[in-house]
Amino acid sequence: MREITIGLLGCGTVGRGFVELLCRERQRIGSRDGIDLRLARILVRDDRKPRAGIDQRLLTTSAIEVIDGSDIVVELVGGVHSAGAFVRRALARKCDVVTANKALLAASGRELFALAAHHDVRIAFEASVCGGIPIIRALQRGLTGDSIESVSGILNGTCNYILTRMEAEGLDFAAALRRAQEAGFAEADSTLDISGEDAAQKLRILADLAFPAESTIVRARVHGISDVTREEIEQARSRRCVIRQIATARRAHGWIDLRVERRELPDSHPFAAVRDENNAVVLRGRAVGEMLFAGRGAGSLPTAAAVLADVIDLAREPRASMAET
Amino acid sequence: MREITIGLLGCGTVGRGFVELLCRERQRIGSRDGIDLRLARILVRDDRKPRAGIDQRLLTTSAIEVIDGSDIVVELVGGVHSAGAFVRRALARKCDVVTANKALLAASGRELFALAAHHDVRIAFEASVCGGIPIIRALQRGLTGDSIESVSGILNGTCNYILTRMEAEGLDFAAALRRAQEAGFAEADSTLDISGEDAAQKLRILADLAFPAESTIVRARVHGISDVTREEIEQARSRRCVIRQIATARRAHGWIDLRVERRELPDSHPFAAVRDENNAVVLRGRAVGEMLFAGRGAGSLPTAAAVLADVIDLAREPRASMAET
Numbered sequence: 311m312r313e314i315t316i317g318l319l320g321c322g323t324v325g326r327g328f329v330e331l332l333c334r335e336r337q338r339i340g341s342r343d344g345i346d347l348r349l350a351r352i353l354v355r356d357d358r359k360p361r362a363g364i365d366q367r368l369l370t371t372s373a374i375e376v377i378d379g380s381d382i383v384v385e386l387v388g389g390v391h392s393a394g395a396f397v398r399r400a401l402a403r404k405c406d407v408v409t410a411n412k413a414l415l416a417a418s419g420r421e422l423f424a425l426a427a428h429h430d431v432r433i434a435f436e437a438s439v440c441g442g443i444p445i446i447r448a449l450q451r452g453l454t455g456d457s458i459e460s461v462s463g464i465l466n467g468t469c470n471y472i473l474t475r476m477e478a479e480g481l482d483f484a485a486a487l488r489r490a491q492e493a494g495f496a497e498a499d500s501t502l503d504i505s506g507e508d509a510a511q512k513l514r515i516l517a518d519l520a521f522p523a524e525s526t527i528v529r530a531r532v533h534g535i536s537d538v539t540r541e542e543i544e545q546a547r548s549r550r551c552v553i554r555q556i557a558t559a560r561r562a563h564g565w566i567d568l569r570v571e572r573r574e575l576p577d578s579h580p581f582a583a584v585r586d587e588n589n590a591v592v593l594r595g596r597a598v599g600e601m602l603f604a605g606r607g608a609g610s611l612p613t614a615a616a617v618l619a620d621v622i623d624l625a626r627e628p629r630a631s632m633a634e635t
Numbered sequence: 636m637r638e639i640t641i642g643l644l645g646c647g648t649v650g651r652g653f654v655e656l657l658c659r660e661r662q663r664i665g666s667r668d669g670i671d672l673r674l675a676r677i678l679v680r681d682d683r684k685p686r687a688g689i690d691q692r693l694l695t696t697s698a699i700e701v702i703d704g705s706d707i708v709v710e711l712v713g714g715v716h717s718a719g720a721f722v723r724r725a726l727a728r729k730c731d732v733v734t735a736n737k738a739l740l741a742a743s744g745r746e747l748f749a750l751a752a753h754h755d756v757r758i759a760f761e762a763s764v765c766g767g768i769p770i771i772r773a774l775q776r777g778l779t780g781d782s783i784e785s786v787s788g789i790l791n792g793t794c795n796y797i798l799t800r801m802e803a804e805g806l807d808f809a810a811a812l813r814r815a816q817e818a819g820f821a822e823a824d825s826t827l828d829i830s831g832e833d834a835a836q837k838l839r840i841l842a843d844l845a846f847p848a849e850s851t852i853v854r855a856r857v858h859g860i861s862d863v864t865r866e867e868i869e870q871a872r873s874r875r876c877v878i879r880q881i882a883t884a885r886r887a888h889g890w891i892d893l894r895v896e897r898r899e900l901p902d903s904h905p906f907a908a909v910r911d912e913n914n915a916v917v918l919r920g921r922a923v924g925e926m927l928f929a930g931r932g933a934g935s936l937p938t939a940a941a942v943l944a945d946v947i948d949l950a951r952e953p954r955a956s957m958a959e960t
Contacts, residue, residue, distance in 0.1 A: 327922075331780060331781070331922055334782075335780060335781070335782065338782065339779070339780075342847055343779075436777070441923075442778075442781075442923035442926065443926060444773050444776070444777025444778065447772060447773070447776055447777045448769050448772070448773075448777075451769070451772055451776070452761070452769025452772045452773075452941075452944055453767075453769065453940065453944060454664070454668075454943075454944045454947045454948070455656060455660060455664075455939075455941070455942070455943025456656070456660070456767075456940040456943075456944075457659075457660065457663065522667055578908070580908065583903070583905065583908065595940065597652075597656055597767070597936035597939065597940040598766075598767035598930060598931060598936070598937045598940045599930065599931050599937060600930060600931075601767065601768060601928075601929070601930035601931075602927065602928070602929040602930060603926075603928055604926070604927040605923060605924065605925060605926035605927060606924050606925075606926075611922035611923070612922060612923045612924060614780075614922065615778065615780045615781040615920065615922040615923045616780070618779075618780025618781075619776065619777055619779045619781075621780070622779045623776055623779070
């Protein structure tokens with residue numbers, strides 16, 4: 311059994327899910343893959359606060375302690391500044407990195423991927439888009455033989471929760487937003503979700519994978535959902551339609567056109583069946599045609615499952631430098 | 636640019652699609668991945684028959700010629716006997732193998748995987764289940780952090796075509812089968828499809844991936860669709876339901892329960908929206924919940940895209956012995 315040491319940065323919703331899932335699945339992974347995933351240290355803000363199900367002795371307030379002793383660093387801090395500094399240090403220390411941080415990738419993805427290549431380590435980021443749906447892998451590995459023509463999807467679970475609650479319960483926007491906050495799907499400050507910015511960040515990550523060569527020239531239009539009214543949704547329904555926030559990336563005459571916008575879709579459209587906090591993506595390939603992926607796009611355990619799958623992938627294929635140690 | 640030599644066994648529907656797709660995508664793959672996928676030889680029954688778009692000089696009637704000069708052997712012969720002999724030879728000659736042959740994997744999968752491990756080469760088989768939908772990769776890589784509880788799906792495009800044509804056009808079974816044959820979705824001998832055996836073979840492949848530890852004890856029940864009547868479909872419709880052939884694998888008290896059966900499903904069920912020759916799979920994971928994958932499950936180019944993605948995956952991560960040469 312090969313031991314792989316994991317350092318976890320951040321112990322919020324996804325971080326706690328990751329610890330729970332790793333605990334539950336560690337033995338199964340060991341007997342299947344011959345790797346022992348050992349969680350060595352966890353970065354937290356307050357290491358004296360007890361956390362259910364988590365060994366207090368693993369907690370530390372020192373990111374350096376977490377990073378320097380690890381084969382794989384899992385970054386679940388969120389945000390751009392500290393997270394970026396942590397990831398840069400991890401790469402420089404020859405750790406592979408797993409991150410769910412779409413904001414960081416949107417802001418500094420290219421720089422970080424170049425840095426990883428320079429240090430001959432890897433960054434995995436399945437959890438950064440659509441939680442547990444393995445859409446990143448589909449683009450990185452499953453559909454590499456085809457030319458992708460477009461990517462579209464419901465990429466923000468909060469917006470979808472709000473729109474489908476307005477639809478199902480006849481709520482207005484403000485009431486549906488409160489409902490989303492009560493249910494834990496929306497942050498107290500939900501600007502990033504509502505404005506479409508969160509979906510745009512995820513779309514940019516998908517577009518970079520789908521259109522690797524052309525993606526230097528990008529035209530992006532991003533519209534939020536805060537002005538969707540109950541009346542609009544009712545009128546759509548009278549036409550047997552629904553309103554969804556749809557993010558779309560497509561090739562257009564040498565550039566990449568990115569849009570996040572509300573769209574009215576007929577009841578029979580596959581995205582119309584995507585309700586509450588669920589996500590869905592349709593990839594259109596020249597050879598494969600349209601392919602739909604749908605499932606839970608957020609939440610503690612689904613996102614943690616994507617993080618853990620990345621950790622397993624990296625651990626299964628150790629870099630030369632890891633195999634030597 | 637690293638050159639990888641490909642030997643193609645079989646030049647039927649998927650084989651021709653593979654040649655077309657490789658031609659079209661070779662340059663893009665080269666600049667993206669730094670690998671030059673060179674098609675060296677193609678095994679055919681008659682090497683004097685001209686084939687549109689295929690260089691006559693590549694054709695041969697000698698499987699040995701195809702296998703012995705290749706880094707990667709693509710097996711698209713179908714059937715069990717010759718295909719099995721070819722794959723065994725390829726593995727013994729240290730070639731990686733890509734196959735779309737579900738019948739071969741169902742009959743001899745374990746033996747062949749053991750043989751591949753013995754020779755330190757690999758077998759990739761994304762195209763064996765659900766054509767272009769990357770469901771094998773989702774189980775091998777995307778969802779490895781989770782415990783899969785069940786796998787269910789519409790795995791046979793011919794049956795789905797027949798059932799949805801009966802539904803849409805009020806045809807009886809025999810007329811819908813003829814329609815499927817005319818459209819090229821059903822073989823002249825469609826027994827394997829209609830009996831449920833084809834879906835059962837694919838289900839077995841998915842179950843082996845989803846439940847690796849327990850899959851020695853399997854209980855399988857397979858029912859075909861040839862006795863579905865027009866009246867049944869109409870009665871289902873009067874209840875706002877549809878009839879689909881559904882394959883399901885789930886854990887049950889230490890064994891794996893496999894079923895292929897017709898089921899009546901409400902209109903709102905995700906499988907009800909799967910029409911004609913399309914396929915769909917729902918994976919249920921303990922952490923991720925239900926995840927839907929849907930798209931073209933058969934056809935020349937979609938299946939060829941899955942074969943080519945496998946070839947690229949193998950070529951990107953050369954074995955030590957390949958890198959040396």
